[in-house]
Amino acid sequence: MAGRDLMRFKEFKKQGMAVRFGRFTQKENKQIRKNVEEFLALTGIDSAEKLLFTSRYPNDKDTIHRLKTEHHFYLHLGFMGIPRPWRLIYYRARKIFDPNNYKGRYTKEEKEQLKKYQALHGNDWKKISELMSRSNLSVAMKFSEIKSAINYGPWTEEETQKLMSAVKDVLRRKVTVENANSLSSLEQPDSELWIEREQLHQALPWTEIEARVGSRYWRQCKQKWNSVLTSKLTRGQQLFRGTNGLRTKITLIKRYSAEPWDVFYLPLFELCLSKLAGDVPRDYVQSKFYRLKVSFVPLWKRRTFSEIIDYLYEKTLPDLEEKLREEEGKQRSVDSSAARQQQQAFRLSDIFDSSDENDELMN
Template identity: 25%
Template structure:
């Protein structure tokens, strides 16, 4: 299973934001029978499926205007295919989803279900391989590939993905199954009774098999990481080269995982190698709020050029560091997950910025 795009960030959106649906999303590309009881008689259900598929095939692109129809032309899953898609369609949005994107996704789902008077979304999802038009319509006007939209839905609507805190027994079982089945996450997920994406991400991001060291990095580990990064990519590109294979970097460091190496590099080492010394202060928080407020053309945080901002900011270790600081500020906004970008900025300007100025004034006295 290739890691196409990570949605590790907590978006602050929950299934309650989609409570008009009420379904369990499948945890496999190849549809298999769901455990839930369908609200339709099987024959009527199958007839409705055939009608929906026939309708979509006949309708094609004529009945909906997708701004990113080229991006949604096929269900791309492999890294090589994604590179070809990017060359053909250009860059798409990555990382954290905005509230606007969630609103579009919710509207698209509502419209499609209303069109066919569907109350059980499994009718569509159970036949996703035959009904690609469903995904194309659900992804309409969302600047992300179909597979990424699928992964987002998968995370929200697979009940098995919400497992709470992983116990030691669950961790041990996951390690045991991975040793037995390798990267066959579909099989592992079915045996665990947990969505395959959740199993994969938990195994990838959490040091459950104790293979890697935790806690502060030693000077020897830092030296190894710097040496392999400089050797493979050069200091000029040290902020974050686009072609880094972190698994390979991890093998060279030995004692740290790919995720640990990536985080250490983008959050600290690349900044130090470029001579960074200044620490992030209260005045930097205030400056960030003011910068985002002054750019009146910004309507979506995904449009922020974090790299440009970080380049002219001595205490910003990287664009990822700067974005993390914005995320910390946004968490001080009440109900930030239900607010659009501009509403969050306005709240910070009115409430957080004055408090920061008072704090700076008191420090100056």
Template identity: 35%
Template sequence: MTMMEAEPVVHKKKKKKNKEHPAGEVPQLSNTYQACEEISLLKKKKKKKDKKNDIRAEGDAAERKTKKKRKREGEEADVTLVVRAETVQSIPQEQEVTKKKRKKRRFEETERPAQSQSCPKESDVTLTPAPTNDEAAQQKSAKHKAKRQRKTSPAAHLHPDEMPNEGPTLDIDEGVLQELREYLPHHKLNDDVVVRKIINYDLPRFRELKEKGIPVRSGRFTVAENKRLKANVREFLALSGIESDTKLFLPHRFPDEKNSIMKQRRKLRFIHQLCAGIPRTWTTILCRAKKMCNRENYMGRFTEDENKMLTKLHTLHSSNWSTISNMMGRSEHSLQKRFNMMSSGSGVWEEEELRTLLTNVRQQLLERATPDRDGNIGSAVIRKVDLYKQLPWMTLSEKVKTRSWLQCREKWMGYLTNKMTIGGVIKGRKILEGQIQLIKTINEMVVEDVADIVWDDLTHLFGNTHPDYLQMRFYQLKVAYVPRWNTMEDFCDIIDYLYEKTLPLLEEELKNCPEEEEPTEERDSYKLSEIFPDL
């Protein structure tokens, strides 16, 4: 029994030793059964290892596949985003190219005669070299520069008298342009967008006015035109349901209601309704309506606190007058005008300031004057109208540096009055004769409003003066002789009072005034040496 129990113990020890054998070695056992058992165990172990290795390999391969897939998807997404961005950026360029091609095609069709549709010969075909990167970049920069120039309007930076005088290059029918020039002879039809808006908003109304015999007006608005404009605004407010004229003309101050207000304006054709019955361009009517209906234009004088606040806001926002207007509660026009007066000098003009102004004005007038046969600049002749009309006052004020353009203009008009009039100074008998002739002439005109007076035709009444001097004299007559003239609604009442009551008093005063022997002759031109004797 003891031997039978010892053998299995020995077998167990052998099994433990067999487990310590390295894989791949076959133990040398005498018993074949034990050898087969060891081999089967080794095979099972090997299979388990192979399975683990396969699972690991499959996992690594799967991870690699997912990583590659994610990377590929990310690259595709980036590519699609780039392609989308490029397509979005290229859309306006393609549209511009197609527009230019259409315009060129229309121009070629009108210029060249009809050609046959046969295919061209190989000898007629010419190959144009493709533009290099530098040339393409130059063309692109030139396009962007031209686009910026089209977007920036000269009216935002220049005085109306400084508008550039360039020849029109418009893609509009020449017959329509000629018709617009008949209605607006003094307008410069240079911009394609501006001309198209005039055709849309003004041309049908101008044709109706022409049938009624009413000419297109410019200059100061009459009392009747102001009344009609206020009535048009009231009618549109009642029709659209917009609460106030402030919301109508300044919708950007009401961001919650801005979209609905603009939608109503487009739907009900706001510009057409506003301009109905007024013989003027839509831009002048809109500007006039904004000034009249903006209550911020009628807030009285600026206080010291407002002046300080205006200077601070201008240092923060520069010339962004819309932002300053929203913060101060005054109109842009009044703020800009007030700041110009504050930043410029005041008081009596110094000799250096006056000399700088006269020198720069003389340079401007030299371009308008016609020199004599010898080419002498001093004896060059200039028309009387060119001495005071359409001078670049903004540019002149920048050169003077210490005065605003209004001050420069006022100073030049005063200087010009002394140089243009016969005898140098208007006083005594000259003033009385001029006032009498002015009252008689306006009474004979039979005008219903002061805006209907053509002051350029009356400059000879005071001895060859400019229109501003005549208007100043007429204003002095009203203030001095007509009681409560500013409450009279009809302009004819003012003229009747001056003719019936004031004219006899002036004629009686003229009889007691000593006579002057200075000749009175009407002049249409002057020499520059007469206007600038000291330069």
């Protein structure tokens, strides 16, 4: 595999194309579809599913493997205009063409079936996906939602405290591991333990935290923590309301419009909010963009991502900019938060010890 990529990367370098990682662009997705369709026409294989999920067709397996070898499938799929590692292109193609990814909502019967199969096969999601004709990721994610009684709506004080306790223990463990040579960091008070900003929201073990909370699944825990953390880091400042909110919406639309398919890989909280108010988690900003398209784009579920961006840029942005001019005309004042620099490290006590927990944390 390394040899295949080396040859491809040398060719891309000659063409002045840098190797890419992260989310695939619309152009790359179209190129993958084109490459697969051309290979099907070349070989006579009658479906992308047979080409990419050959094990599902045992009677045709030998013929398909022979055709893929004879016609250099790996070159045809990965060489044409997509400067990425071949394996990533292959996985993306499988995701695009897997019919099991487009099955719609789970029925009540399917949910019960999923619980039954998980009890029989454990977390062998490949096996379970075959039994249910759903993708591996789909069955794994759905089981995390339905495996126990889950609450919805506002968080209770008890749930929030469980979440805070679980995240605090995880972060303490992170600090302890990184400072293994220091004297008894486990016994140090929170006011003496420092943690970097990124560690507060990146690579947290959400399944472990979900188990500690008990009544919420991991995605809810992650969203709630991002909300709590944002309130803590911004000292309760309302970043997404008033003139700050208008500036944020405008900045988000402009950033997405500038690089509509690459912006997901960039630290959005730095790109979009550094001029507004310091530190917020990336996922929190992405959730605000979701609310933006839901609020302003009619029939957004029927539109492609690029169509949503175009609508926001052409229809919504001018109205928001006009509103902002009106608000600034009334205020004629500069928000002091614009000059704030992002704080790079925090004491644990800054995040978790608070005698005046505000009502926002309970929402």
